[in-house]
Amino acid sequence: MSKTFSFFLGCLIPNRFPELEKASRFVCDALDIGLEEMEGASCCPAPGVIKSFDKTLWYKVAGRNLSLAAAQGNDILVLCNGCYGTLKDVSMVLREDEGKLGMVRDSLSTIGRTLPYVPDVVHIVEHLCFDYGFEEIRKRVTSPLSANVAVHYGCHLLKPARYRGFTSFEDPTFFDELVETTGARSVPYLEKNSCCGAGGAVRSGLKDLSLDIARKKAASIKGADCIVTPCPFCHMQLMEVSEIPVIYITQLLGLALGGTPEDVGMEGPL
Amino acid sequence: MTNSIYSCMKCGTCTGACPSGRVVAFRTRKIVEDHCNGEIDLGDESLWYCTTCYNCMERCPRHIDITDDILGLREQAYRAGKALSPHLKVLGYLHKTGHAVPINEKVADKRASLGLSRLPPTTHSYEDALEEVRRILEGEGVSGE
CATH class of the missing domain: 3.40.50 (Rossmann fold)
Structure with missing residues (x-):
């Protein structure tokens, strides 16, 4: 097994284009890339609407998804540029902004979750090109x-x-x-x-x-x-x-x- | 390095780089100028023409975070009750299902025929997970109504 990721599905892949989910699982299997299901993950949330409406909400819902991967001890693999736009950007901000990290941690504590570290977020194309090779x-x-x-x-x-x-x-x-x-x-x-x-x-x-x-x-x-x-x-x-x-x-x-x-x-x- | 919108020299690189500006009268430079002058109309539909491609922001010779500024104006528009109704519907789906684009019967059947679980292992399959997402949303004043 080359590497195991927490597998973030998002919305469009599982709920509109499951054939792309099937293809992605096939390729990861063929390339020996491990995928751990993120049970209970939500929308990233959508960078178009949610980031436009309320950035605090955007950070907090994204933070919850990041916390699911942190509990598994993995980095996150995404299949969608939109999920990448949200989860990658939020992960980068949380690494450089202690105030926002604290805000997300406080929010997670109200639902019984934690974010001991900020997992890295990797697009499948990025992984295949720059890591897998x-x-x-x-x-x-x-x-x-x-x-x-x-x-x-x-x-x-x-x-x-x-x-x-x-x-x-x-x-x-x-x-x-x-x-x-x-x-x-x-x-x-x-x-x-x-x-x-x-x-x-x-x-x-x-x-x-x-x-x-x-x-x-x-x-x-x-x-x-x-x-x-x-x-x-x-x-x-x-x-x-x-x-x-x-x-x-x-x-x-x-x-x-x-x-x-x-x-x-x-x-x-x- | 990031500069304030007041450092704009009105070169128009942003407008020239904009994919929406090529098909409708969306003038990014004018938005920055109006924002500088305190003349933004939060009800103006053109605030929602930006695809957030980031071309304007990446190419701005004054290093102004233009896309982020437009997103900030949208947030003000949302808080002023001037969001577009299809967008409010998306927020409603997020509260109701945990997904901005929820599953439907047809896709659930297709998943099964592809050999995938009928519902994905997301908030669609875990009611307590959906409850967590709702609590975060409700904490920010989103009721799903």
């Missing part, structure tokens, strides 16, 4: 793919940069490299680094505007067989406007690691 993945690829892929990073995998630090947000390459471990080829496109338009509570509040932003992005993709995403929210958004299939990163990896379409929750081959 491309070489180790390549060694395990048994069914190389030949697709041309439009890679979408999404915003909160990269920003705010002060709480990320593993790459340049203007011209990142790590996710392309991860996609290419499968044999697929990442193709350039004009709006590659643009937002999908879903975040910041824009999709939930002002859907037309949000889809207009997504359409601009999707329309600039040329010569790709599919879009690959690291986030179920970007995924949902791009599915609605894209003429080519939208695939989540663990679905793509799962196929390359020898999984069947069924193993990764797909209806048919790529």
